[in-house]
Amino acid sequence: MAGPNRADFWNSMMKIDRRIIFLFIFVAISVPMFLQIQLKIPTSPEVESLVATLDKLPDGARVLVSLDYDPGSEPELQPMAETFFGYALKRKFKVIVIGLWPQGPIQAERAKPIAETQAGRQFEYGIDYVNLGYQAGNELVIQRMGSSIPQTFPVDYFGKPITEFPIMQGVTNFSNIDYVFNLSAGYPGTVEWVLFAVDRFNIVLGAGNTAVQAPQVYPYLGKQLKGILGGMKGGAEFEILTGLPGRAVKYMTGQTFAHTIIVLFIIIANIAYFTTRKKEQGGLS
Amino acid sequence: MKREIPMIIAGTVGIVLIIQYFIPAEPFGTLNDVFSDWFSIIQASAIWLGALNLIKVSGDKIYRRHKDWPYAAIIIVSFLVMVIIGFFFSGGRRFLDPGTPFSQMYDYVYSPLTAMMFALLAFFVASASYRAFRARTREATVLLLAAFFVMLGRVPLGDMLTGWLPRWLHMSEVASWIMNIPNIAGQRAIMIGIALGTVSTSLRLILGIERSYLGGE
Amino acid sequence: MKHSRLSFILISILFLSPLSGQPPPDSGNPPPLVRPAEEIRAFDTPNDAGNSITITWKRSPDDIADQGRFDGYDILRGRSPDGPFELVLSVPGGGNENNPLYKTCLDNNTEDGTEYYYAVDAKAFGTTTRAVSRMPAKSSQQWFNTDLVNMLIAVIFLSAAILYYIAGAKSGKKLYIRKIAGLEAVDEAVGRATEMGRKIFFVPGTQDMDNVQTIAGLTILGRVAKVAAEYEAKIDVPVSRSLVMVTAREVVKEAYYNAGRPDSYSDDMVYYLTDDQFGYAAGIDGLVVRQKPATIFYQGAFYAESLILAETGNSIGAIQIAGTAMASQLPFFVAACDYTLIGEELFAASAYLSHEPKLLGSLKGQDLGKLAIILALVVGLIIQLSGAYDFASIFSVSAGGE
Numbered sequence: 009m010a011g012p013n014r015a016d017f018w019n020s021m022m023k024i025d026r027r028i029i030f031l032f033i034f035v036a037i038s039v040p041m042f043l044q045i046q047l048k049i050p051t052s053p054e055v056e057s058l059v060a061t062l063d064k065l066p067d068g069a070r071v072l073v074s075l076d077y078d079p080g081s082e083p084e085l086q087p088m089a090e091t092f093f094g095y096a097l098k099r100k101f102k103v104i105v106i107g108l109w110p111q112g113p114i115q116a117e118r119a120k121p122i123a124e125t126q127a128g129r130q131f132e133y134g135i136d137y138v139n140l141g142y143q144a145g146n147e148l149v150i151q152r153m154g155s156s157i158p159q160t161f162p163v164d165y166f167g168k169p170i171t172e173f174p175i176m177q178g179v180t181n182f183s184n185i186d187y188v189f190n191l192s193a194g195y196p197g198t199v200e201w202v203l204f205a206v207d208r209f210n211i212v213l214g215a216g217n218t219a220v221q222a223p224q225v226y227p228y229l230g231k232q233l234k235g236i237l238g239g240m241k242g243g244a245e246f247e248i249l250t251g252l253p254g255r256a257v258k259y260m261t262g263q264t265f266a267h268t269i270i271v272l273f274i275i276i277a278n279i280a281y282f283t284t285r286k287k288e289q290g291g292l293s
Numbered sequence: 294m295k296r297e298i299p300m301i302i303a304g305t306v307g308i309v310l311i312i313q314y315f316i317p318a319e320p321f322g323t324l325n326d327v328f329s330d331w332f333s334i335i336q337a338s339a340i341w342l343g344a345l346n347l348i349k350v351s352g353d354k355i356y357r358r359h360k361d362w363p364y365a366a367i368i369i370v371s372f373l374v375m376v377i378i379g380f381f382f383s384g385g386r387r388f389l390d391p392g393t394p395f396s397q398m399y400d401y402v403y404s405p406l407t408a409m410m411f412a413l414l415a416f417f418v419a420s421a422s423y424r425a426f427r428a429r430t431r432e433a434t435v436l437l438l439a440a441f442f443v444m445l446g447r448v449p450l451g452d453m454l455t456g457w458l459p460r461w462l463h464m465s466e467v468a469s470w471i472m473n474i475p476n477i478a479g480q481r482a483i484m485i486g487i488a489l490g491t492v493s494t495s496l497r498l499i500l501g502i503e504r505s506y507l508g509g510e
Numbered sequence: 511m512k513h514s515r516l517s518f519i520l521i522s523i524l525f526l527s528p529l530s531g532q533p534p535p536d537s538g539n540p541p542p543l544v545r546p547a548e549e550i551r552a553f554d555t556p557n558d559a560g561n562s563i564t565i566t567w568k569r570s571p572d573d574i575a576d577q578g579r580f581d582g583y584d585i586l587r588g589r590s591p592d593g594p595f596e597l598v599l600s601v602p603g604g605g606n607e608n609n610p611l612y613k614t615c616l617d618n619n620t621e622d623g624t625e626y627y628y629a630v631d632a633k634a635f636g637t638t639t640r641a642v643s644r645m646p647a648k649s650s651q652q653w654f655n656t657d658l659v660n661m662l663i664a665v666i667f668l669s670a671a672i673l674y675y676i677a678g679a680k681s682g683k684k685l686y687i688r689k690i691a692g693l694e695a696v697d698e699a700v701g702r703a704t705e706m707g708r709k710i711f712f713v714p715g716t717q718d719m720d721n722v723q724t725i726a727g728l729t730i731l732g733r734v735a736k737v738a739a740e741y742e743a744k745i746d747v748p749v750s751r752s753l754v755m756v757t758a759r760e761v762v763k764e765a766y767y768n769a770g771r772p773d774s775y776s777d778d779m780v781y782y783l784t785d786d787q788f789g790y791a792a793g794i795d796g797l798v799v800r801q802k803p804a805t806i807f808y809q810g811a812f813y814a815e816s817l818i819l820a821e822t823g824n825s826i827g828a829i830q831i832a833g834t835a836m837a838s839q840l841p842f843f844v845a846a847c848d849y850t851l852i853g854e855e856l857f858a859a860s861a862y863l864s865h866e867p868k869l870l871g872s873l874k875g876q877d878l879g880k881l882a883i884i885l886a887l888v889v890g891l892i893i894q895l896s897g898a899y900d901f902a903s904i905f906s907v908s909a910g911g912e
Contacts, residue, residue, distance in 0.1 A: 024423070026420040026423075026825065029416070029419050029420050029423055030416045030419070030420070032419075033415060033416050033419045034416075037415065047448075047449040047450075047453075048449055048452070048453070049449050050449070050452050050463070050465050052465065052469055053469070066578070066602070078407060078787070079403065079404035079405075079407040079408050080407040080408055080410060080411035080787065080788050080814070081411065081814075082404070082408055083408065083411075083412070114389065114399065117391065144333055144337075145329065145330070145333060146329075148325075148326055148329050148330070151326065152326070155618065156618075165389075166387070166390070167386065167387070178599070178600060180599065180618070181618065183599075183601070183615055183616060184599075184601075186602070193814070194813045194814070195717075195813070207907065210607070218814070219447075220814055220838055220839075221838060223472060223476055223477070223480060223837075223838060224480065224837060224838050226472060226473060226476070226477050226480070227477050227480065227481055229473075238472075239447070241447050241448065260448065260449065263447075263448055264448035264449055264450050266415065266419075267444045267445060267447065267448045267450070268445075268448075268450055269419070270418070270419050270422050270423075270444060271441060271444055271445060273419065273422070273423045274422055274423060274426045274437065274440070274441070277423050277424075277426070277427055278426075278427055278428055278437070281427045281428070281429070282428075311665070314658070314661075315654060315655055315658050315661075315662055316653055316654060316655070317557050317558050317559045317651060317652050317653075317654075317655050318559055318560070318651040318652060318653050319559050319560070319651060322558075322559035322651075323559070332720055335753070336718060336720075336751075336752075336753060339751075339752035339753050339756070340752055340785065341752075342752040342755065342756065342782070343749075343751070343752035343755060343782035343784075343785070344752075344782075346752075346755060346781055346782045347781070347782050347783065347784070350778060350781045350782075353778075360800075361800055364796065364800075406788070406792075407786075407788045407789075410788035410791055410792055410815075410818065411788060411814060413818050414814060414817055414818060417817050417818060417821040417846075418817065420821060421817060421820075421821055421824075421842070421845045421846050422845070424824075424845070424846075425844075425845035425846070426845075480837050483837045483840070483852065483853045484837060484853075485880070485883055486853045486854040486880065487835040487837070487853040487854055487857075489668070489854060489876045489879050489880055489883075490835065490853065490854030490856070490857030490858065490876065491722050491835070491857065492665075492668055492669075492672075492876070492879070493672055493857060493872045493873065493875065493876040494722055494725070494726055494857045494860075495722060496669060496672055496673075496872065497860075497869065497872055498722075498725065502676065502868050502869065502872070503729065503860060503869065505728070505729040505732040505733075505761065505860060506725050506728050506729060506732075506757060506761065507760065
């Protein structure tokens with residue numbers, strides 16, 4: 009009795025319990041973490057453009073890093089922050105950190121030690137690194153920074169006046185910043201940086217976004233946005249192009265397996281759909 | 294007058310803020326900043342309304358032994374623990390310094406919980422895709438194929454499967470093309486529609502034609 | 511022969527030296543004088559609130575030749591062309607993106623009405639050479655931002671179109687509006703909740719009252735609450751912002767009053783959960799799983815929590831009607847919900863549900879705006895492809911200055 013059993017099977021596949029799908033996804037993501045699988049990750053023009061812009065900066069350039077995300081987006085964006093700090097250490101950039109989200113500056117303090125360990129050298133606080141903390145006001149903070157960064161951030165994350173720090177000497181507004189790097193998970197984020205900083209103050213902007221957020225900023229690529237890191241893959245490509253392999257490259261294995269499982273399930277769902285539809289039509293005729 | 298006064302305020306402020314957008318000179322140039330600052334102050338002050346309401350509703354559930362009262366108890370206990378530890382046991386203004394009890398709660402409770410909720414998306418995307426990506430119609434088939442190419446193109450497996458083809462047919466290139474061309478075109482079209490809808494709604498609010506947000510027709 | 515060979519060698523050395531006429535600084539000779547910036551021009555920064563002067567100059571040939579060895583420029587300011595000058599700011603070498611031979615910077619600390627002369631000191635090889643602007647500059651504020659003329663025209667056109675059709679609608683002319691499935695299903699969805707004896711959940715988004723999507727969502731809440739009151743269905747509105755809670759309470763209370771059921775209203779229908787994005791999502795998920803509402807509305811601005819909410823609602827078999835103008839979240843709602851209002855349909859909902867002529871008239875004005883944009887796209891595409899004119903530049907909105 010192969011016919012009815014097969015029909016039952018495909019019928020049940022149409023209504024499969026979602027927990028079975030969850031289980032497969034869990035296995036697909038977690039098992040590769042314990043395996044040493046190296047995948048070749050091709051790089052995309054968007055990420056190459058961002059790295060090319062960074063490479064053109066002179067050693068010791070002053071860069072502003074705006075971390076606009078919370079721990080929810082940490083798996084995608086934190087590796088980008090770690091890689092950027094590592095690259096900054098390599099190129100001896102002077103890094104000024106701010107946050108338009110309250111958790112942003114905290115994420116910076118968590119990324120910094122990881123980058124320093126990997127680079128084998130540390131930032132000197134106040135000399136080549138300063139964390140100015142969070143400021144409420146969303147896009148208005150960006151606008152105010154265009155007039156005066158010291159007035160927008162009079163003290164750093166730890167409450168010290170910024171006039172004490174050599175890195176802030178001569179920093180008035182965006183005209184004293186060579187490059188802005190924004191990591192964003194939503195609002196306020198890259199779109200606000202484009203609208204209020206690039207369009208008004210002509211800053212050079214590169215961004216990293218979550219995979220969900222990235223399509224929203226693609227329209228700005230090329231003109232206002234000099235490159236984008238989209239999601240985990242963007243982070244992995246960034247690590248490869250800067251020569252600083254980290255977590256994103258490792259996580260790509262899990263993501264690869266997960267995407268493959270999803271695609272397989274979609275194929276199964278469609279086979280089940282067409283099989284049961286054929287059976288119904290066959291039954292009707 | 295209960296509805297008229299807010300309407301007049303909304304209309305006046307709306308028109309002033311539209312005009313100020315075009316005038317750089319003081320005081321117009323900074324009006325937007327001033328109003329936004331005031332909104333931030335009101336928004337921050339109003340958080341107490343919400344917090345007190347949360348305590349009240351949760352307290353009510355516990356008092357009446359509502360069937361979900363244990364969850365209400367967890368809400369109140371968590372709220373009080375975070376507030377008390379943050380205000381009184383974490384070094385005052387330096388409560389965010391590494392190593393303080395508040396910072397530890399952030400690192401070991403809040404961060405993992407937030408990351409966990411975000412991680413649910415991975416599972417829900419799978420179940421939603423399984424249910425939604427079926428080739429029922431022509432459009433659904435196009436959507437299915439686009440999802441197929443983008444999902445495989447965004448991971449190395451896609452290029453491994455299509456590496457033998459000319460570069461422009463590699464999955465990553467096709468995925469990039471889908472994201473950069475039809476996706477952006479669609480997003481831009483939707484954004485244009487949204488912008489027009491926003492203008493229309495804002496105009497209706499400013500002119501007092503739309504009054505439902507004040508309560509009533 | 512000997513002479514010509516010697517001359518050839520001498521000439522080769524001359525032309526092979528890296529900076530013709532500029533011996534390298536470490537050759538034992540005194541350091542060469544850096545060549546000055548040229549064409550120094552200072553003028554009032556256009557389209558600003560004053561206190562700003564723009565200084566632009568042609569880069570020093572040494573900056574253009576070898577930016578890596580160039581130490582940048584000092585910008586100084588004085589009241590007369592002969593000085594004294596005070597240092598205002600220092601900028602690195604390199605040119606403007608749109609015109610690499612020139613460099614521009616702003617002095618944002620000027621006094622309006624005061625004449626200033628600017629000096630630009632080019633620095634390289636341990637030397638400095640000064641060039642001074644010939645004409646003075648005075649800063650002042652402007653009363654109209656000329657860069658925004660195109661925006662002003664667009665605002666006037668769009669507003670005029672909307673107001674024209676609103677005025678026209680008052681005359682009683684019937685206006686056609688296409689069916690929006692999600693809004694047609696509101697009554698059915700509320701009725702389902704009544705029949706099943708289960709609640710309706712209305713989630714007005716995760717943003718505050720300053721977001722127009724939240725206002726649009728609350729407008730729909732008013733309509734849904736009225737239908738719920740009429741059908742005697744229970745409605746819960748968990749919110750993420752305190753101000754939204756206060757407004758939503760007014761909206762729901764008024765809806766119940768208008769439906770003739772003031773006694774059925776209770777303030778506890780609208781309650782606050784948390785401002786935190788994922789805390790809110792977790793709270794709603796818990797409520798949905800425990801209370802199993804028959805109908806869930808998601809109307810407003812959502813971010814990543816959209817799929818978490820919608821899938822949880824789907825798992826309990828609720829009928830879900832979503833509406834948002836967040837383009838990135840629309841695919842998730844479309845995949846997981848029964849009906850989705852896409853973008854501007856959310857803003858049209860109020861007009862659609864009330865059938866009020868003035869509101870419908872505004873939709874028609876909106877459509878005229880869309881028609882104008884479509885025409886501009888078609889015409890612009892043809893013109894741009896022909897290369898006759900940079901049509902796209904008409905629509906650009908940029909900052910002031912050259």
